[in-house]
Amino acid sequence: xxxxxxxxDQGTTSTRATLINKDGVxxxxxxxxxxxxxxxSGWVETDALNIWVSVINVTNELLVKQNISWDNIDSIGIxxxxxxxxxxxxxxxxxxxxxxVWQSRQSADICDRYEAQKDFIHKKTGLxxxxxxxxxxxxxxxxNVKGAQERADxxxxxxxxxxxxxxxxxxxxKIHATDVSNASRTMLLNIKTLEWDKELCDLFxxxxxxxxxxxxxxxxYGAATFFNKDVHIHxxxxxQQSALFGQACFDVGESKNTYGTxxxxxxxxxxxxxxxxxxxxxxxxxxxxxxxxxxxEGSVFIGGAVVQWLxxxxxxxxxxxxxxxxxxxxxxxxxxxxxxxxVGLGTPYWDDDARGAVFGLTRNTDNRHxxxxxxxxxxxxxxxxxxxxxxxxxxxxxxLKVDGGATANNFLMQFQSDILDTKIDLPSxxxxxxLGAAFLxxxxxxxxxxxxxIKSIHRCEKLFVPKMGKTExxxxxxxxxxxxxxxxxxx
Numbered sequence: 001x002x003x004x005x006x007x008x009d010q011g012t013t014s015t016r017a018t019l020i021n022k023d024g025v026x027x028x029x030x031x032x033x034x035x036x037x038x039x040x041s042g043w044v045e046t047d048a049l050n051i052w053v054s055v056i057n058v059t060n061e062l063l064v065k066q067n068i069s070w071d072n073i074d075s076i077g078i079x080x081x082x083x084x085x086x087x088x089x090x091x092x093x094x095x096x097x098x099x100x101v102w103q104s105r106q107s108a109d110i111c112d113r114y115e116a117q118k119d120f121i122h123k124k125t126g127l128x129x130x131x132x133x134x135x136x137x138x139x140x141x142x143x144n145v146k147g148a149q150e151r152a153d154x155x156x157x158x159x160x161x162x163x164x165x166x167x168x169x170x171x172x173x174k175i176h177a178t179d180v181s182n183a184s185r186t187m188l189l190n191i192k193t194l195e196w197d198k199e200l201c202d203l204f205x206x207x208x209x210x211x212x213x214x215x216x217x218x219x220x221y222g223a224a225t226f227f228n229k230d231v232h233i234h235x236x237x238x239x240q241q242s243a244l245f246g247q248a249c250f251d252v253g254e255s256k257n258t259y260g261t262x263x264x265x266x267x268x269x270x271x272x273x274x275x276x277x278x279x280x281x282x283x284x285x286x287x288x289x290x291x292x293x294x295x296x297e298g299s300v301f302i303g304g305a306v307v308q309w310l311x312x313x314x315x316x317x318x319x320x321x322x323x324x325x326x327x328x329x330x331x332x333x334x335x336x337x338x339x340x341x342x343v344g345l346g347t348p349y350w351d352d353d354a355r356g357a358v359f360g361l362t363r364n365t366d367n368r369h370x371x372x373x374x375x376x377x378x379x380x381x382x383x384x385x386x387x388x389x390x391x392x393x394x395x396x397x398x399x400l401k402v403d404g405g406a407t408a409n410n411f412l413m414q415f416q417s418d419i420l421d422t423k424i425d426l427p428s429x430x431x432x433x434x435l436g437a438a439f440l441x442x443x444x445x446x447x448x449x450x451x452x453x454i455k456s457i458h459r460c461e462k463l464f465v466p467k468m469g470k471t472e473x474x475x476x477x478x479x480x481x482x483x484x485x486x487x488x489x490x491x
Contacts, residue, residue, distance in 0.1 A: 090156055179237055217245075418466050
């Protein structure tokens with residue numbers, strides 16, 4: 001009887017269940033959309049119960065679709081949107097308010113209070129003071145939900161990132177745990193000790209008793225008794241770290257960029273903590289057995305989301321895939337630049353107050369130029385991160401591994417290669433986030449032998465090489481930098 005790893009990939013806009021076999025091949029997959037709400041400008045929230053129901057739905061649908069039972073499942077791997085926070089009642093398991101999504105800027109005022117402690121926080125966490133991270137979101141909930149702080153102090157409430165929420169539900173409330181990669185995104189974990197930091201928890205007034213137990217990324221978390229008492233959760237990682245693992249970036253200097261709702265570039269920096277002076281984050285990549293691996297990360301808040309905006313809000317395209325056809329139907333953007341700072345700007349600017357802008361419009365501008373400019377904005381933002389990463393590490397990046405939904409857009413991938421002057425390696429399995437969770441689970445359960453085994457089954461499907469001249473690429477990028485500069489002036 002063939003066995004598979006079941007990977008649950010809970011993202012910002014959808015939940016996926018994926019079956020992965022011993023060759024690292026996706027055998028089958030199911031997906032369900034997850035809706036976010038936007039109650040105020042810059043706020044992004046979601047319903048944690050809906051997320052859990054979506055996990056149940058895609059899991060059951062997958063088993064039916066593949067015509068298998070739980071006897072065919074070796075183990076479960078979980079990967080998730082990071083920083084998104086759920087606070088729930090310890091006894092009933094019910095959330096006390098909507099989950100605050102990683103993109104949300106509703107705790108920006110809270111972050112302003114801690115500006116004086118930014119160096120102290122950076123040294124302990126590798127992160128920058130920003131509403132992106134979980135600590136200020138937890139603080140917002142404890143301050144704004146009636147009685148929440150008092151209940152938290154009494155030990156009546158639990159909180160965690162989405163992985164913790166799913167683990168709690170899957171184990172019927174028995175296990176409240178997270179992995180080191182997710183914990184390192186909360187701004188409450190000391191990335192050197194890999195433990196919750198009492199000084200940080202006191203600073204944000206978050207009782208340690210609320211927080212989940214921190215475990216390795218490849219580890220037996222316990223039985224998923226909601227589904228089957230004999231199937232255990234063996235792997236957990238935040239989505240970007242999971243994608244780095246799924247891309248088999250096991251050596252120092254190996255890098256990947258994920259094109260999802262946002263874009264996230266990570267570089268493996270080995271087992272030593274390295275701090276950035278230019279807006280990169282230092283994060284825990286994973287912990288396998290007793291060995292911890294760190295990564296430098298740059299974050300683009302609006303990546304594929306700009307295509308959704310073109311489709312849903314601007315009504316310029318009917319389907320996301322239409323963007324490629326429109327982009328290649330014109331030679332260039334006719335001088336148009338779009339800066340999609342809908343929720344601020346990420347690396348290297350970390351400007352929460354910046355908002356989107358469009359430059360270079362003329363009477364000749366049409367929908368094709370607008371769509372192409374939106375796609376190019378994704379590549380420009382990634383170049384911002386790429387340049388800082390090369391400068392900070394002193395390492396050349398001859399090849400960048402890529403994944404995520406937007407990699408299906410050949411125009412974007414070629415333009416990215418051109419603007420970076422770097423080869424773009426597209427893997428045969430695009431579901432690298434789920435793949436990473438499966439690899440981590442399989443290492444713990446014994447399904448996969450070791451890292452060398454995983455590296456041997458990683459395959460490149462397509463390679464994009466630079467075709468644009470350096471002079472032209474530099475000129476285009478200079479225009480982007482000017483557009484960002486002017487955008488940041490208007491707040």
